[in-house]
Amino acid sequence: MNDLVFVDSTFDKNKSKEYILSIRVSSDGFSFSILDATNTCIALERFKEFKQSSGADSSDSFKELIRNSELLNLSFKKVFVLWVSNQSVLIPNQFFSNEFVFESYQLCHTLTQEDELHWNNIKALDSWNVFAVPIRFKDILVKQFTVVEFFHHSTPFYASAIKEEISDKHPNVYVNLQKEFFHIIIPDRNGKHFINSFAYREDCDLAYYILNVYKQQKLNNERSRLIIDGLVQDECKVIQLLKKYLAKLEVRLLPSKLRIKDEIPTKEYNQFINLLKLSECE
Incomplete structure (x- = not known):
C-alpha cells in the first residue's frame, strides 16, 4: 500500500x-x-x-x-x-x-x-x-x-451504518478499525443505538472488547453480523480470531461506485x- x-x-x-x-x-x-x-x-x-x-x-x-x-x-x-x-x-x-x-x-x-x-x-x-x-x-x-x-473521521462511518437495514431481533454490529482504537455502533430501530469507542494495543484486546459488547448487549454470536471496515483485511489476525467465536463476520470493502481502478484490489482501499x-x- x-x-x-x-x-x-x-x-x-x-x-x-x-x-x-x-x-x-x-x-x-x-x-x-x-x-x-x-x-x-x-x-x-x-x-x-x-x-x-x-x-x-x-x-x-x-x-x-x-x-x-x-x-x-x-x-x-x-x-x-x-x-x-x-x-x-x-x-x-x-x-x-x-x-x-x-x-x-x-x-x-x-x-x-x-x-x-x-x-x-x-x-x-x-x-x-x-x-x-x-x-x-x-x-x-x-x-x-x-x-x-x-x-x-467517525462521522461518515456512523452516517453510513445508520442508513442500512436494521433488524429487530439480531442487529448488525459495525466496527471502524483504526490504529490503536476503534469505533462501534449497533443501530436500533427505536433510536436507542449503542455507540462507543475503545482503545486497544493487541489483536486479543480488540477481539475481547468486541466480544464483550456482544455479551453486554445480549447479542447472538450465531445471528448478529459483525461488519468491520477501516484498517483491516480478510487475512489479518484479528479477523481469524473473531471467526472462532462469531458465525457471521464481514470485512466491508469500498463501495463499487467509489472503485478507482479494477486492477488494484479493492481491499487495498479499506483504510x-x-x-x-x-x-x-x-
Whole structure:
C-alpha cells in the first residue's frame, strides 16, 4: 500500500476548481483524495507519515509536505478535512447549543487552549458529532486552502451504518478499525443505538472488547453480523480470531461506485473508506 499513488488519466489541473479535495489528517500523518464533479475519485495519495514525533514538529512536517505537493497547491471547489482521533462526543439535537458543546466535551475529554472544537450534524442520528482539532493543524489548513470544512473521521462511518437495514431481533454490529482504537455502533430501530469507542494495543484486546459488547448487549454470536471496515483485511489476525467465536463476520470493502481502478484490489482501499465517503456527508 505504501507504493500506491493514483492519479487518473482524466485528471486536469486546469479544472481543479471543479474538484473536491478530502484530506485525512491524524497526529502522525495524512493522506488525501480528489473527487471530480461526479464524485469519482481521480486522485488518491498514500499515507505520509510526519517526520517528527513531537506535536510541534509534526505540524511543521505537515506544513512542509503540503508545500512540496503539487496537487495540494491547486485551487479546489471544496476542501474537506477528516480529523482522526478517538475523542468525540455525540450530542442529541434537542440538547445542542454552543455552551452545552463545551461543557459536554470537557466532561468526557480534555480540551486545552491548543485545541479548537468543531462539530458535524449527523441527520440520521439526530445528533451532532463534537470533536477537537489542534489549532496548529487547523491554521495550516486554513492558510493553505482558506475555506475548509472539518469532519471527525467517525462521522461518515456512523452516517453510513445508520442508513442500512436494521433488524429487530439480531442487529448488525459495525466496527471502524483504526490504529490503536476503534469505533462501534449497533443501530436500533427505536433510536436507542449503542455507540462507543475503545482503545486497544493487541489483536486479543480488540477481539475481547468486541466480544464483550456482544455479551453486554445480549447479542447472538450465531445471528448478529459483525461488519468491520477501516484498517483491516480478510487475512489479518484479528479477523481469524473473531471467526472462532462469531458465525457471521464481514470485512466491508469500498463501495463499487467509489472503485478507482479494477486492477488494484479493492481491499487495498479499506483504510480510505471514510475518506472516500466524506463527500456524502455534506
